[in-house]
Amino acid sequence: MSTATHPEVRAGRSTVHDTVEDFEEFLGDPRAPGSRITFAEQMEYDEREEKAVPAFDALAEWGYPLHYVPAAEGGRFHDMERMFGLIRSLARRDMTPALSSGATFLGAMPVWGWGDAAQRARVADLIKAGAFGAFGLSEADHGCDVVAGEVLAEGGDEAGYLLTGTKWPIGNGIRSTFATIFARTGPAGPRGFSAFLVDKEKLDPLHWATEPRVKTLGLRGADVSGITLEDCPVPADAVIGSRGRGMEEAIKTLQISRTLVTAMSMGVADTGLRTTLDHIRSRRLYGRTVHEIQVIREQVLAAYVDLLVAECTTAATARAISVMPERLSLWSSVTKYLVPGLIDEVLGSLGSVLAARHFMREGVNDGIFQKMLRDNRIVSIFEGTSHVHQHVVASQLPSLLLRPEYDLNTEALLQDLFDHEYEPPEWDLRFDRFKLTNGGLDEITQSLPDVVAAIPAEYATLKQVAAEVLAVQERLQQGVRQLVKQGNDLHSNARGFTLARQHCLVHAAAACLHTWNANAGRGGFVSRPEWVVLALQRILTRLIPDQQLDPDSLVVVEAEMLSSWEDERLFSLVPLRLGGTGTD
Amino acid sequence: MSQTDETPVLNRVVTAAEVTDFLRGRVGRMIGLTPDEVDPAAPLASIGVDSVHAMELVAELEEWLGTHVPDHLAWSYPTIALISEQLASAESLA
Known part of the structure; x- marks a missing residue:
């Protein structure tokens, strides 16, 4: 069955979604043996706490790392929204390679942002050759307070600098070839502070070493470790951008990376929900499927709606990187605070639906659910903890x-931020x-206030729920x-x-309304009011107790959830075909 | 909203009073107060200007003055009054 050429399915999309579908098609269905990245194989590597080499080989074959390199340096990077979609697709299979590979992009970003021609060319060559990178900001004694960092760079004349201190814990501390x-x-x-491009191959081996890998709750195949330098010479031209501007560079880089990491939560949530449905739609209890039990139905639907809320929030932030980067300092923090936590809640709730199955490292979809649950726990912590973003x-x-x-x-800005086309x-x-x-x-x-006032009177339920958000x-x-x-x-x-948390929830509600507005004219599920009603109600659940989900809306939204599951489309407001569904 | 004159002051000496007005306007906007409500003698950190906002303030000052200001300014002179004095005397020496 080909949905790709179906006109109704093609509306409300951009070429970003084509790129993601191409990637999906290449990787195939992660549940199917023989596809390029399978749950079964990723589980094995996780159990052994090793790098999943076949997954990285598949990524290299498709050209995934080339998307970390700007076109001017011979890469395929085009825009962050596309990157976001690719990360989500990879993470729905396994977050570990998404993170390990993503740390390379993070390490390269200051070089793309402020580096000189030679630095750019060097990092591009390394990434194209398959090298990993690292972003060396964190220090053991100053996790969040980066201005208190102690790693020291002495000197600074033509002779260069001597670096001393330890960056820990960081991604790819051992596997990386270069580090910022x-x-x-x-x-x-x-x-x-200043940022330095450190080329490990060119460092004096007597003056640096790696720190051992840390044992972690999730992402067991990842390299979370560190780098220690001791009077380690680096040349003067290792400084990225201007001396003294490192903190500014780090903060701006993090506005992007903290947005991109929420793509990992989105991918994990998709698999969490899909795995739950795979199980409860087939398992029978008391002469019916588990899904036919009313309480379960509503709990699963609530998880789906939360996923849509998270998507509306994070998609606009990823879009803002193209449209209005001036607003990212706030929007990226709102997103990073809200989305990973929301998905932790989604997975927790789905875990209770899966009951015993969620605790098993085998069984339904090769036991991937418990791995997703463990892995997602890191997303609200790295790239600034929830507390940092509330701050x-x-x-x-x-x-x-x-x-x-x-x-x-x-109005024009909001249209650009939320328009799926x-x-x-x-x-x-x-x-x-x-x-x-x-x-x-x-x-x-x-x-x-203006958007709520403009909701047409015919959408009475939506108007009423939106008024509660406004209050x-x-x-x-x-x-x-x-x-x-x-x-x-x-x-x-x-x-x-507390007020910051409330603001983040109000932001999410506004994002849902803007998404509905910006795509209202084209028909399809996104233009229906029912999902917005439920989305706002799910947000209000976190602000005012005793919310009842609107029963009329439940029916419409559940039908969309189930068709996304049956037709193998991403759980998303944008129709996106998943790998392994075939093209004929 | 612009209650203070924020036109860049290229190629002329600024007075401490001008810097104070500029900073009270900018800081007020950051922390939700009118410029008049911002106490120039209060330590910036105690009225809600964190390190990132301080960095932003330094960048805005540079844009306004059209020149580089010392990197440690908002750190070593942690009130609006002290920053203004320091900047005005540095400017007049230049």
């Missing part, structure tokens, strides 16, 4: 109080437009005003963190 190391080049403070959001909440006028520019332009990976803060601008939540936003703004008036800074205040 952030080190102190001046007194403590925002401009006291970022809390610190920006006061600046958002002044609401700019909702005008045609806002938007074609992202090619990006050269230079970070000129990135900012450290949003400067009080956030069209996604600041437009909420939450108003209360939250009052809370922020109150704290400011009392002279409290929100980011060192528990109440401020």
